[in-house]
Amino acid sequence: MTRPRNRYLPCILTAAVVLGALWTTSHAWAQTAGTPPVQSFTGELVLGMSAAFTGTSRGLGIELYRGSHAYFQYINDHGGVNGRRIVLRTLDDGYNPDPAVENTIRFLDDDSVIALYSYVGTPTVARVLPLLVLKRRQPRSLFFPFTGGQPLREEPYDTYVFNLRASYLEETDGLVSKFLDIGRSRIAVFYQADAYGRSGWDGVRRALRERGLDIAGEASYHRGATFDESMAAQAVIIKDAKPDAIISVGSYEACAAFIRDARAAGLDVPIANLSFVGSENMLELVMQAGGELTRDLINSQVVPCYEDLSLPAVREYRELMDEYAPSAPKGFDVLGYESPRYSFVSFEGFLNAKVMVHILQRLGPDSHSGSIRRAAETLNRLDIGIDELVRFSRDDHQGLKDVYYTTVADGKFVPLKDWSQWRQ
Helix, strand or coil, X not given: CCCCCCCCHHHHHHHHHHHHHHHHHHHHHXXXXXXXXXXXXXXXXXXXXXXXXXXXXXXXXXXXXXXXXXXXXXXXXCCCECCEEEEEEEEXXXXXXXXXXXXXXXXXXXXXXXXXXXXXXXXXXXXXXXXXXXXCCCCCCEECCECCCXXXXXXXXXXXXXXXXXXXXXXXXXHHHHHHHCCCCCXXXXXXXXXXXXXXHHHHHHHHHCCCCCCCEEEEECCCCCCCCCCHHHHHHHHHCCCCEEEEECCHHHHHHHHHHHHHCCCCCCEEECHHHCHHHHHHXXXXXCHHHHCCEEEEECCCCCCCCCCHHHHHHHHHHHHHCCCCCCCCCCCCCCCCCCCHHHHHHHHHHHXXXXXXXXXXXXXXXXXXXXXXXXXXXXXXXXXXXXXXXXXXXXXXXXXXXXXXXXXXXXXXXXXXXXXX
């Protein structure tokens, strides 16, 4: 596969220089502040995970961690990987770029961390990408971040990032195609005003323009908005555009607030959300505002539904989540947050861990970051039990391509096979 050219390539060296200075400053600050150096762990395979474990998007980081932890714990309880225990080291970034950069510097400065793993969010990951190309000490790869953003899939960063999930371009193209198939061509976009939101917005725009159409209307909100905030102004802006469908590109609290206020404004059209939203977290908030608000909701997903017991991976996921009942990482205050028993996000984390274990099993005793990358690139037609094979190669670092669709029935998201109920 030919890698797409990154039109922002001239800016990369500048970004690298700036972040290199930040790296040096942060490292020096840590030393003067008396932060003890992290010790290497003999016989352990350490993965570094920076994610939102606090803040308005903490449900995403917690659930992604829980699914991964359940599978890693199962592997460790059965002898580890070639006799070595997997350690998932976590740092909180609150879904904010600056802490994500600082956390990544800590991981890259720690020789015991052999890879970065399951970061959360486009705005955070986009900011740490230049650090991966600086190659200070050992170059490190980032495996399976929870984002479908494009920069991870383009030069020069695609060399250092392995994506398991489908991209936002694939999710948005699929949603646009489905809406057009049922006669809904006036599609509006509600999006988060940052790299994530603009990535989804751009995906919708591209999909429509390829079919000779434009976005019918759009409104944005600031990252970190809570469910208690009003989205009434955004609802009015979009209503005035007279859309017959809406695609939301946001996090669960803001998207739930938008659904509440859009329905109050009389916007009775299908509202679709991307996988990143965190379906169960969003649905819980929507139901708090009124059960009738769950009508006409559609979410795209990048993993199959965890209710599909015909899939071996689903049965294994549910069994291990029940057996280990994983909680949030230790040391984080999760007061007021209650994890769903199962979720699309924790299932994605589970599949991330499953593929990561297959990669680690290909390593010899002298494992390092370069050998991990080469091991990942040899995975071809790996069956993880979801009726889609995982494929990586030197030129293609995206393992899965399928997009799934769900809607709400009986208070939960279920597979969506028939869109005819929304036909115009």
